[in-house]
Amino acid sequence: MSKRSSAKYKLDRRMGENVFGRPKSPVNKREYGPGQHGQRRKGKVSDFGLQLRAKQKLKGYYGDVTEKQFKRAYSDASKMKGDTGQNLIGLMERRLDAVVYRAKFAPTIWAARQIVNHGHIRVNGKKLNIASAKVNVGDVIELGPKAQEMALVLEAQSLAERDIPDYLSQDGTSKVTFTRVPTLDEVPYPVRMEPNLVVEFYSR
Numbered sequence: 001m002s003k004r005s006s007a008k009y010k011l012d013r014r015m016g017e018n019v020f021g022r023p024k025s026p027v028n029k030r031e032y033g034p035g036q037h038g039q040r041r042k043g044k045v046s047d048f049g050l051q052l053r054a055k056q057k058l059k060g061y062y063g064d065v066t067e068k069q070f071k072r073a074y075s076d077a078s079k080m081k082g083d084t085g086q087n088l089i090g091l092m093e094r095r096l097d098a099v100v101y102r103a104k105f106a107p108t109i110w111a112a113r114q115i116v117n118h119g120h121i122r123v124n125g126k127k128l129n130i131a132s133a134k135v136n137v138g139d140v141i142e143l144g145p146k147a148q149e150m151a152l153v154l155e156a157q158s159l160a161e162r163d164i165p166d167y168l169s170q171d172g173t174s175k176v177t178f179t180r181v182p183t184l185d186e187v188p189y190p191v192r193m194e195p196n197l198v199v200e201f202y203s204r
Contacts, residue, residue: 051204054197061189062092063109069132074202085195090181093167096121097131099141102165102188103176107156120147135178142175163188 045053059070077087092098097113100121106112113131115121121128122142123135135141147153157173164170165188169177184195 048201048204051197051201054194055201057191058088058092058193058195058198061109061193062095062098063113065132071202074198078199078203084199086183088195088198089184089187089193091134093182093187094134094136094178095131096123096128096133096135096141099135099168099176099178103141103168103170104156104159104162104164105143105147105153105174107152107159111152111156115147115150115152120144120150137178137180139178140171140175141178148174 055070059065059067073091074084074088077091078084080087093102097109097116100106100116101109101112105121106115116131117129119127119129120143122144123133124140127144143153164176165182165186167178167180167182167186169179171177184193187193
């Protein structure tokens with residue numbers, strides 16, 4: 001299990017954006033970076049800086065995905081037919097913890113990973129506790145009976161700031177079907193993601 005190694009809002013302040021779309025994000029009050037030098041006037045960012053920032057933002061959005069995992073996802077995406085950036089987004093959205101989060105079974109991506117790791121998720125009727133497992137088109141993802149009563153899950157389902165995207169077909173409040181691999185435009189990111197810059201970063 002990957003442990004969260006830093007405060008989840010630190011990414012928001014470093015990027016100057018509400019990356020997770022959460023109402024409690026400190027960026028809603030102040031848009032400068034953390035630390036005593038956070039309010040310094042920023043100079044022009046290099047192409048490498050822009051690419052690195054895009055990579056850190058996309059990787060950070062999916063929780064504590066390790067650099068090794070993310071680079072492997074890029075490598076897999078580059079071997080697939082079509083646009084590598086779109087393929088990368090599709091692969092990240094196929095992660096089980098991402099699907100659990102999109103289905104509003106958990107209030108945050110970290111909570112989604114925890115629910116998966118603790119064995120509360122069924123895929124096609126079978127328990128699956130690997131957060132990075134890839135979901136296939138047609139797979140049915142549902143909450144286990146104990147999870148349906150968890151305060152964390154009930155909180156997630158009541159969140160008004162998030163909707164279940166079209167590529168998940170909802171069946172009641174505890175079951176969804178993964179109907180298709182989404183494109184970048186279909187993924188409800190709270191901020192602009194630039195997978196093309198991520199591709200440039202890794203293909204340097």
